[in-house]
Amino acid sequence: MKAYNVINTRLPRVDAKAKATGDARYAADLAMPNMLYGAFLQSPFAHAKILNIDTTAAKKLPGVRDVVTAKEAGLVKYGVSPARYDEQVFCPDKVRYVGDEVAAVAADDLETAMEAVSLIKVDYEELPVLLDIESAMKEGAIAIHDDFPGNIGAEVHQEFGNFEEALKECDIVRTDRFVNKRQDGGFLEPQACLAHYDLNGNLTLWTSTQSVHYVQRSVSMVLGIPIGKVRVIKPYVGGGFGPKAAVNAMEIAACLMSRRTGRPVKMVFSREQVFLHSRARHQFFHELTTGVKKDGTIVALKNTCYLDGGAYSSFGIATIYYAGSLLGAPYKLPNMKYDGYRVYTNKPTCGAQRGHGGVAARAAWEQQLDSIAAELNMDPVEFRLKNIMKTGDVTCNDFNMSSLGMKECLEAVRDGSGWSTKKGKLPAGKGIGVACGFFVSGAGYPIYRSETFHSTATIRLSEDGGAVNLYTAAAEIGQGSDTILGQIAAEALGVSLDDVKVHSGDTDFGVDLGAYSSRQTLMSGHAVKAAAEDTKRQVLEALSEKLNISIADMDIAKGVVVFKNGNPDFSQLRTAYIKEHRGWEDLPSGGELTFREAARIAFLTRGVIIGNGAYKPGELGGKYKGAAVGTSPAYGCSAQVVEVTVDMETGKVTVDDMTDAHDCGFAINRTNVEGQMQGSLSMGLGEALFEEVRFDEKGRVANPSLGEYRIPTALDMPNVRTIIVESDEPNGPFGAKEVGEGAIMPTIPAILNAIHDAVGVRIDELPITSERLYALMKGKRRK
Amino acid sequence: MKKLITFRVNDREYEIAVAPNRTLTQVLREDLNLLGTKEGCGVGDCGACTVIVDGKPVNSCLVLAVQADGSDITTIEGVARGDSLHTVQQTFVEMGAIQCGFCTPGMVLSATSLLDKNPRPTEREVREAISGNLCRCTGYQKIVEAVQEASRRMKK
Ligand code: FES
Ligand code: FES
Numbered sequence: 001m002k003a004y005n006v007i008n009t010r011l012p013r014v015d016a017k018a019k020a021t022g023d024a025r026y027a028a029d030l031a032m033p034n035m036l037y038g039a040f041l042q043s044p045f046a047h048a049k050i051l052n053i054d055t056t057a058a059k060k061l062p063g064v065r066d067v068v069t070a071k072e073a074g075l076v077k078y079g080v081s082p083a084r085y086d087e088q089v090f091c092p093d094k095v096r097y098v099g100d101e102v103a104a105v106a107a108d109d110l111e112t113a114m115e116a117v118s119l120i121k122v123d124y125e126e127l128p129v130l131l132d133i134e135s136a137m138k139e140g141a142i143a144i145h146d147d148f149p150g151n152i153g154a155e156v157h158q159e160f161g162n163f164e165e166a167l168k169e170c171d172i173v174r175t176d177r178f179v180n181k182r183q184d185g186g187f188l189e190p191q192a193c194l195a196h197y198d199l200n201g202n203l204t205l206w207t208s209t210q211s212v213h214y215v216q217r218s219v220s221m222v223l224g225i226p227i228g229k230v231r232v233i234k235p236y237v238g239g240g241f242g243p244k245a246a247v248n249a250m251e252i253a254a255c256l257m258s259r260r261t262g263r264p265v266k267m268v269f270s271r272e273q274v275f276l277h278s279r280a281r282h283q284f285f286h287e288l289t290t291g292v293k294k295d296g297t298i299v300a301l302k303n304t305c306y307l308d309g310g311a312y313s314s315f316g317i318a319t320i321y322y323a324g325s326l327l328g329a330p331y332k333l334p335n336m337k338y339d340g341y342r343v344y345t346n347k348p349t350c351g352a353q354r355g356h357g358g359v360a361a362r363a364a365w366e367q368q369l370d371s372i373a374a375e376l377n378m379d380p381v382e383f384r385l386k387n388i389m390k391t392g393d394v395t396c397n398d399f400n401m402s403s404l405g406m407k408e409c410l411e412a413v414r415d416g417s418g419w420s421t422k423k424g425k426l427p428a429g430k431g432i433g434v435a436c437g438f439f440v441s442g443a444g445y446p447i448y449r450s451e452t453f454h455s456t457a458t459i460r461l462s463e464d465g466g467a468v469n470l471y472t473a474a475a476e477i478g479q480g481s482d483t484i485l486g487q488i489a490a491e492a493l494g495v496s497l498d499d500v501k502v503h504s505g506d507t508d509f510g511v512d513l514g515a516y517s518s519r520q521t522l523m524s525g526h527a528v529k530a531a532a533e534d535t536k537r538q539v540l541e542a543l544s545e546k547l548n549i550s551i552a553d554m555d556i557a558k559g560v561v562v563f564k565n566g567n568p569d570f571s572q573l574r575t576a577y578i579k580e581h582r583g584w585e586d587l588p589s590g591g592e593l594t595f596r597e598a599a600r601i602a603f604l605t606r607g608v609i610i611g612n613g614a615y616k617p618g619e620l621g622g623k624y625k626g627a628a629v630g631t632s633p634a635y636g637c638s639a640q641v642v643e644v645t646v647d648m649e650t651g652k653v654t655v656d657d658m659t660d661a662h663d664c665g666f667a668i669n670r671t672n673v674e675g676q677m678q679g680s681l682s683m684g685l686g687e688a689l690f691e692e693v694r695f696d697e698k699g700r701v702a703n704p705s706l707g708e709y710r711i712p713t714a715l716d717m718p719n720v721r722t723i724i725v726e727s728d729e730p731n732g733p734f735g736a737k738e739v740g741e742g743a744i745m746p747t748i749p750a751i752l753n754a755i756h757d758a759v760g761v762r763i764d765e766l767p768i769t770s771e772r773l774y775a776l777m778k779g780k781r782r783k
Numbered sequence: 784m785k786k787l788i789t790f791r792v793n794d795r796e797y798e799i800a801v802a803p804n805r806t807l808t809q810v811l812r813e814d815l816n817l818l819g820t821k822e823g824c825g826v827g828d829c830g831a832c833t834v835i836v837d838g839k840p841v842n843s844c845l846v847l848a849v850q851a852d853g854s855d856i857t858t859i860e861g862v863a864r865g866d867s868l869h870t871v872q873q874t875f876v877e878m879g880a881i882q883c884g885f886c887t888p889g890m891v892l893s894a895t896s897l898l899d900k901n902p903r904p905t906e907r908e909v910r911e912a913i914s915g916n917l918c919r920c921t922g923y924q925k926i927v928e929a930v931q932e933a934s935r936r937m938k939k
Binding site for chain 1: 812817818819820821822823824825826827828829831858859860862863868872875876877878879881882883884885886887888891909910911913914915916917918919920921922923924925926927
């Protein structure tokens with residue numbers, strides 16, 4: 001393998017020191033002189049008509065500078081997918097969930113803003129509340145959105161191969177049902193933003209987002225401000241995991257009030273508002289029928305799925321497609337039928353969360369595959385290996401496995417966990433389970449139909465040759481993209497990471513669709529690599545003119561120019577450089593021409609050196625309806641073995657051991673890859689064992705706090721044996737592809753399979769709390 | 784009615800008037816501009832707002848500023864010395880214990896205060912000491928490893 005200097009290392013993150021010292025500024029840390037504070041009035045009812053809004057008293061309160069409702073905001077609809085723009089900043093005529101925004105206030109301080117909010121009088125007429133799929137789909141149920149009588153917001157029907165015919169060849173056919181619970185993103189930083197509309201009509205919005213690009217487009221569209229006058233900047237962001245991927249009402253409201261008052265406006269969600277906003281994982285109801293031959297060949301799958309979408313569409317259309325399409329791999333599956341329905345209910349809106357759409361389906365199917373393996377009397381690992389896809393295979397729904405180290409992952413966790421010595425041999429109450437998963441490396445298409453580049457990047461060399469400035473709109477939200485992109489730029493240009501200054505997350509720095517669907521290493525990485533190569537070419541061209549050496553005979557590596565045919569006499573260039581830097585310390589000496597000198601010479605001959613790069617995926621497979629969701633330039637995959645102990649008296653599950661292997665194509669930063677794997681696993685563990693957003697009968701979130709909505713603590717998570725598998729992805733920069741989301745896929749089913757191994761019960765409902773497991777165990781004993 | 788309080792924060796004396804309902808988190812962030820202390824929940828669940836008060840790590844969102852009258856407080860801004868990081872910060876940086884970083888100030892303070900009292904903690908003791916500090920990003924493993932490595936380095 002090629003030797004690299006900057007990538008495939010364990011270099012510390014470029015933002016780590018700022019974060020370790022408290023210097024890093026997040027949106028809630030920002031302030032501007034003369035700033036106002038905004039607060040929302042949100043609906044107390046899950047479903048109600050708005051008859052009248054009276055803001056008179058609020059407007060009169062001293063210190064209040066603006067009060068806005070739908071009347072002031074206008075009625076432009078927005079959302080994620082243009083086909084389902086169904087949100088408005090403020091509800092004009094009816095509210096659809098507890099927390100729906102009705103009005104906002106900007107005041108001199110937060111206390112005054114909140115007091116003013118309490119003075120706004122709204123007359124509501126309550127409507128029937130639909131809190132679950134059954135009541136929402138019932139004949140004659142009230143329509144939550146007029147355009148969607150029956151409350152089915154989106155449905156998908158796909159068939160690849162012929163399921164019914166294929167089933168006739170099968171020896172074993174199994175049908176199982178599975179339901180998970182609504183999850184919350186649980187990121188530590190609540191959303192916050194600061195908007196500033198200046199006297200020249202330029203709007204700047206600093207916000208906690210995963211995509212400055214989509215926020216810019218939405219704000220511009222809703223408020224009618226030309227897109228060139230809207231600048232969105234992402235400061236440090238404290239996690240996103242999906243819910244921060246689309247614009248939120250707070251961002252638009254703050255911009256609106258800033259424009260109306262001429263003053264900066266800051267808004268911050270409380271933790272309870274984070275739960276109300278949600279946009280995280282849907283509740284999925286899957287029914288899966290799988291047909292397998294005697295020899296263990298998987299032949300056919302039918303998947304019917306209902307999603308409880310909540311009040312608006314958000315990412316839901318993509319979610320419902322993903323809930324079907326992602327089961328096309330990592331096993332050879334020639335016949336697949338899918339029927340999916342996303343249903344509106346009077347609850348906070350669900351959207352995208354890590355492993356978007358695929359997590360519950362994967363949990364259900366990987367557990368069912370274990371049941372089938374048991375019927376076949378086959379070892380679950382052997383059964384999976386028999387059906388596994390490999391590099392070059394194409395799924396029945398046209399996903400191209402341009403690289404797939406699935407077999408390597410499965411063998412690695414089998415060997416790394418001691419599977420063979422443990423499976424079937426552990427004492428009662430202890431169990432071991434395995435599962436596989438896979439995921440896209442970036443959605444192949446923008447959310448709105450467009451030929452736009454998914455990512456652009458610019459490198460500007462500082463005029464003194466001292467620094468490489470990388471500009472990208474990619475969003476660092478904790479996953480490590482600033483570091484990864486800095487490393488890619490440094491490697492491709494031939495300098496060290498220390499020489500690169502990463503400027504990111506700003507719409508003024510280019511187009512980047514942002515941090516979602518695990519896209520940034522591959523897509524932004526490509527753009528950055530191209531920009532670095534363009535920069536390098538320009539520097540070498542300038543040198544070539546001065547030294548009369550062909551570009552092909554030169555390169556840059558480790559911060560110095562490499563002359564392939566021996567060093568020429570570059571003393572004139574050095575003299576010129578030193579003259580330019582008269583009186584400075586740290587002048588270059590020694591026998592090598594440094595990158596600094598070369599960059600300075602290039603500036604002196606050609607002006608500012610700017611390198612450009614841009615990336616969009618090439619032709620992707622799939623011509624059928626919905627092919628745009630799930631087709632990706634590359635697919636990551638993973639396998640996991642988990643060991644658990646179940647307390648037979650209480651049903652309490654302890655996860656003792658996790659072995660995880662992930663094929664990330666090529667690890668740009670090994671520490672980061674492991675970190676993404678470990679973080680994914682902890683989120684999966686939480687979702688398997690305790691996470692559930694609950695509602696009361698009025699549609700209010702019953703546990704809107706991190707005390708009652710439990711995410712894993714350091715005591716819940718074991719150490720993970722993390723194994724990085726590299727398959728050299730031809731469509732990835734330096735062979736890299738995703739790790740951020742796919743790593744969560746096998747966690748839940750591996751835990752469920754381990755619990756089955758320990759106590760012999762199958763689980764069809766998440767989370768598998770002590771109570772639920774205890775009841776299942778008791779039921780089994782009674783039988 | 785505002786009340787006059789005095790306290791030491793990061794070795795500096797402050798005398799300020801605070802309203803009785805203001806939390807220590809708010810006063811540190813808004814009055815003293817020490818923005819390294821984060822607020823993730825405001826009700827004592829997440830540990831992002833952890834600061835050290837008289838030697839003990841506490842959730843500053845649960846402490847009223849008036850209750851901190853007369854106390855000695857360390858926030859994340861008081862941990863590094865000039866441009867040299869505390870060993871715990873250094874191991875966090877080197878070993879990948881930081882992702883989004885929102886939990887990091889609280890984690891670092893919980894970890895340093897553990898090592899002050901117990902320089903050689905077991906893995907279990909480290910996990911217990913940071914169990915009130917939620918982290919959604921890292922899965923905790925690299926944080927635990929960084930604290931253990933810091934303990935080894937500080938011993939030397
Ligand atoms: S902000 Fe204080 S514990 Fe969460
Ligand atoms: S690093 Fe993001 S919450 Fe810990």
